[in-house]
Every structure is written in structure tokens, then in C-alpha cells.
Amino acid sequence: xxxxxxxxxxxxxxxxxxxxxxxxxxxxxxxxxxxxxxxxxxxxxxxxxxxxxxxxxxxxxxxxxxxxxxxxxxxxxxxxxxxxxxxxxxxxxxxxxxxxxxxxxxxxxxxxxxxxxxxxxxxxxxxxxxxxxxxxxxxxxxxxxxxxxxxxxxxxxxxxxxxxxxxxxxxxxxxxxxxxxxxxxxxxxxxxxxxxxxxxxxxxxxxxxxxxxxxxxxxxxxxxxxxxxxxxxxxxxxxxxxxxxxxxxxxxxxxxxxxxxxxxxxxxxxxxxxxxxxxxxxxxxxxxxxxxxxxxxxxxxx
DNA sequence: TTCCAGGCAGTAG
DNA sequence: CTACTGCATGGA
Numbered sequence: 153x154x155x156x157x158x159x160x161x162x163x164x165x166x167x168x169x170x171x172x173x174x175x176x177x178x179x180x181x182x183x184x185x186x187x188x189x190x191x192x193x194x195x196x197x198x199x200x201x202x203x204x205x206x207x208x209x210x211x212x213x214x215x216x217x218x219x220x221x222x223x224x225x226x227x228x229x230x231x232x233x234x235x236x237x238x239x240x241x242x243x244x245x246x247x248x249x250x251x252x253x254x255x256x257x258x259x260x261x262x263x264x265x266x267x268x269x270x271x272x273x274x275x276x277x278x279x280x281x282x283x284x285x286x287x288x289x290x291x292x293x294x295x296x297x298x299x300x301x302x303x304x305x306x307x308x309x310x311x312x313x314x315x316x317x318x319x320x321x322x323x324x325x326x327x328x329x330x331x332x333x334x335x336x337x338x339x340x341x342x343x344x345x346x347x348x349x350x351x352x353x354x355x356x357x358x359x360x361x362x363x364x365x366x367x368x369x370x371x372x373x374x375x376x377x378x379x380x381x382x383x384x385x386x387x388x389x390x391x392x393x394x395x396x397x398x399x400x401x402x403x404x405x406x407x408x409x410x411x412x413x414x415x416x417x418x419x420x421x422x423x424x425x426x427x428x429x430x431x432x433x434x435x436x437x438x439x440x441x442x443x444x445x446x447x448x449x450x451x452x453x454x
Numbered sequence: 455t456t457c458c459a460g461g462c463a464g465t466a467g
Numbered sequence: 468c469t470a471c472t473g474c475a476t477g478g479a
Binding site for chain 1: 473474475476477478
């Protein structure tokens, strides 16, 4: 089961804590797209058209990625490389956090963060379609209910790999959700709007109107934000969230986010929600690291 | 009971 | 341009 060629061992970057990343993944919500165990996480992933399970764990200075192919015996070198790249994007392993930590250290209210949340990275959603759908689902409802909606969507329209009598789900393909009806989603307690947004995004992606590469080619964050906001159901919050979590862009702020507002309010010792201008001022010293500050402020809430 | 969650589009002024 | 409203549900 664990033959050597199915295991990758990669050195951890500096300022990285696998435990902090697991803490984020295991905040108490019922997520259907990964399984947390004792110091590891298991996730289903399609690579080169084939489904695999990845089991990620750590051992002192090494991150361990084990691959469990569903059905086929051999794991080719390109597959191993893809798995490594996926994990690097999932946990933002390439990032040098030293500059960010220097900014935190010299900040009056936030200098507790480097010690308190040492090694927390942006835990991403590498798949663009999944990231967009997750944003739509999460808009304006509590996260417990949002996870329930996502589970219904994934278990109904996604495929799964069984392993140790447990199903591990892949997020549904855009082509499948493109052909779902609004009424079908409404039966799962999606609002009409959420259903329309998700089906619309699924259609845009399956027809190629919307693609990761086209967005990446815009290269500038502002242009990418504007392009994303053209999508029905994608506003400023979602566009920033997607750039941050799916494109690893560093200069994003989820304006309007209630959690962010609450955290900044606490840091500034306000007894009310900060306005947009106050948020911008608060983020000002962290130019180029806004996304990380956003993530670390969310971390103060859980 | 009412309010509000990791918002957004649509409408009115 | 800004202000207001409905959306779905469940926990506080």
C-alpha cells in the first residue's frame, strides 16, 4: 500500500507549520472535500484524468505526500510532479514569509501573531471552479449551513473514491453542473440566486468563456479582479477571495467580509464595524502582504 | 422574536 | 452615484 515510489518527501520551507494548516482545515466545520486524521489530511484529486487519493502528513522537517491510485498500479513521474505541485499550491509552500513576519513584528497590535500563529500559510483552493462555487455558497449565510449545502452538491454531482470503507469526493465537474436545473439545486435548499450563479459559472467554464489561463494572462491583480467581477454572482468579496485562495495573489482584501470587519474592529478596539477607509488604513503598512494579513486576521476568530 | 452569518443583484431615487 | 431590498437557513 505504501510502496516507496508512491511516497514523496519534500523539505518544509522556513516558517511553516503543518499543524497550523491542519488547524485551519479542521476548524469544526464538516468539509466534504478532505478528511482530517491524526496529524494528516486525505484528499481526492484527479491528475492526468485519473483519480487519486493524497495523504499528507509531516515528520520533523519533512512533508510526506503518499499517493493511493484508484485502480491503476503505477504512478508515473509526471503524476508525482503534479501531486507535489498541487500540495505546494494548496499550502503556498513557495512563499518566503520572512518579510511578512518582519512587518508583523514591528506593528503595535499585531506583533503577537508570529509566535501565536507561527507557520500558518494561505490554505488555498487550487481549483478555480471549486473556489468560485464555494464563494457563492458561502455568501451571506453561516458557515455551518454553507458546508451542508456544499456537501449536498458534492455528494449528488461529484464522483468519489472509496478507501478503507470511506468515500472521498471530488468536486463536481463544470460540465455536470452546467446541465443541472435551478429547481434541482433549490430542492437542496440553495436559494434561486445561488443556484443561478453556480449553473452560470459552470457553463462559462465548460464553454471556455471563463478560464484560469485567461485570467492569469491578465497578470495584474486589478485587471483580474475586474474580469472576475463581470461574472454574475461574483462581487468584490468573491473576486478578492478567489484571487487570494486560488491564484495565490498577495495583495487582496476581502472588503465587506463580516469576519474581517469583526477582527479589525477588535484590533482597533472599536465598538462598531470599521468602514472601508479604516480597513484600508489598517492594511496600509502591509502593502504586498494584504492577503496574508487578511488570513491572519481571520485566524484570530477561530 | 428578531437578528445576522466569510454578499450580491436588482431597483429606485 | 447612494440607499434600500430580497434571498434561504439556523443558531444566538
